[in-house]
Amino acid sequence: MTGLDTLGRRARAGLTQTIGVLFGAGAAIGLTHIGAAPQISTSSVATVLIGLGGAVFGTLAVIFSLLFLVVQWVATTFTPRLTLFRDAPIVWRTAAVAMSVIVFCITAILASGSRDTISASVPLVAVVGTLAVLVLLRVVLANALAATQISPVLTTICEHGQQSIVATYPTSDDLDPQQPVDSTAEPHSIPWSRNPLVLQRLHVERLVHLAESADAVIVMEQTVGSTLRAGATLAHVYGPAAQRNGNGDSDSDTGEIDTGAFFAALDTGPERTFDGDSLLAFRLIADIALRAMSPAINDPATAAQAVDQIEFLLVSATSIDESARRWRDAGGHLRLVVPRPSWTDMLVVGFDDVIAASLESPLMLARLDAALTRVSTVAATVEQRTQLARRRTWVAQARADRFPTLDQ
Known part of the structure; x- marks a missing residue:
């Protein structure tokens, strides 16, 4: 992570x-x-x-x-x-x-x-x-x-983003992501009661050990990179763990999590980092495109460069497993569940604001349509193709309304 x-x-x-x-x-x-x-x-x-x-x-x-x-x-x-x-x-x-x-x-x-x-x-x-x-x-x-300089900056952000995606969505994940949390009791919620901060990193080994010592399962409700606001639920703790072992037996002791140790296993701060935050690269590149498309700058060529990098990241992420990652202890019991952003989240962060800011630029509308078409050709799921089709329709409608002669 x-x-x-x-x-x-x-x-x-x-x-x-x-x-x-x-x-x-x-x-x-x-x-x-x-x-x-x-x-x-x-x-x-x-x-x-x-x-x-x-x-x-x-x-x-x-x-x-x-x-x-x-x-x-x-x-x-x-x-x-x-x-x-x-x-x-x-x-x-x-x-x-x-x-x-x-x-x-x-x-x-x-x-x-x-x-x-x-x-x-x-x-x-x-x-x-x-x-x-x-x-x-x-x-x-x-x-x-x-x-x-814009080109080295965009390239560097894209490289960091790709590394973050690889780390967050490993291709060879043996953590059994599909097994559901088995709980026989109501979960205990751990709320965030401090000033707003960003969840920067999880110390997975500490959290697994903490859950194991309490015979519980920690289910995180916030993804890495999320802003923690007062009253938000950080995690649900399920106890007893009720994890089946190899003999079909299950544990039955209700676990209690030390909240002090739990918060110590989280790194929080005022800003986002690339550590497990797969959406940060999309946010940064989209910010650059939005700045370039602002009326004060009006530089659609730079925004088109940014779209190139967003397209690459989306293409490289089409085959990710969006399900929550799950960690077990040495005995094979499920102890930690951490949600991950979906591919649609990446698409929304990377493209939606940029499309909205580019409706008056024929260059950007053409580039966005080409990027969405390219990503559609490699989309791995029906949901991905559906989301891309909606945005292609949005872009096509904008081109038809504002620049009807371009497609003639």
């Missing part, structure tokens, strides 16, 4: 910077106490370290300036929900290396004390670290440039 593991990556970014600082300080203390030749004048080395440390400190200013500029650019040009550059590992790894070099230079100066000479390895390491920062900074600049 974790998909691209954005939340874990953010935690690792902070840990990497902490390790970088500690490594820089430790390396400086260790190298300054090396007494073997060659040795260099401490005053000369201090001058070099001050210069290198100051230069590397400037790279931190560049990195954070880029963050502010690119995030603002993306929010106003594409969509405020797009955070790919902000969350890019290379940005925070570069910051970690820069902080390590700065701390190394400062610590080496302080650790040298009143000695007349210092190991030549100290300035050598500082120079190598500075060069590494410059190389990483070049990569960051290239990423920043790509983050402001």
Whole structure:
């Protein structure tokens, strides 16, 4: 369920910077106490370290300036929900290396004390670290440039969306998705009573263990990526579990779920991530298309590019299993049921608003009709073909009403 593991990556970014600082300080203390030749004048080395440390400190200013500029650019040009550059590992790894070099230079100066000479390895390491920062900074600049261009942005979102779909709807799923929840008692509901937040990720192993320890079945009512509002039901807990084992027996003890442990197994936050949120890519690409079709911008060619990516994602998702995913414990008892967005949900998010915003554009109506026709040729179910036919009729009617001469 974790998909691209954005939340874990953010935690690792902070840990990497902490390790970088500690490594820089430790390396400086260790190298300054090396007494073997060659040795260099401490005053000369201090001058070099001050210069290198100051230069590397400037790279931190560049990195954070880029963050502010690119995030603002993306929010106003594409969509405020797009955070790919902000969350890019290379940005925070570069910051970690820069902080390590700065701390190394400062610590080496302080650790040298009143000695007349210092190991030549100290300035050598500082120079190598500075060069590494410059190389990483070049990569960051290239990423920043790509983050402001429409084609790389759409391609990257599409790639992330495809990975999220693969993670959410695995093709080889041995989790027995069709077995119903067998309950002999009324379920206990777990409501959400806090401020609105997004359900970003589920810690499946924790939830399975929690249900197993209570001999219960947790049935989630919210999909990953949903906004949790006060009063909304997060999950139903069924107990006794009443799961048949290999001998046909069933359990009969009513389970009680520790709500504190339950909430601890959920990651929530103010914004959506690609971790198991298969609809986010559709939302982002549709946002870009809507921004392009707004009267202030009026750029149907960009919107048509966005439709290309939506079409690809829909085609790649036509064969998904829309049923809820189900996890069992080691004994084979059903413990966790998690709903997943349907293919129709993807179609609605990806196309409906874009169609509504494109009714006055012959270019977009033609592109939308072509995309819907293409997806219809690979649709796997009657429901998919029915939903596509409704939207094709919508687009065809708009073309006939507004641009009757185009089809003559």
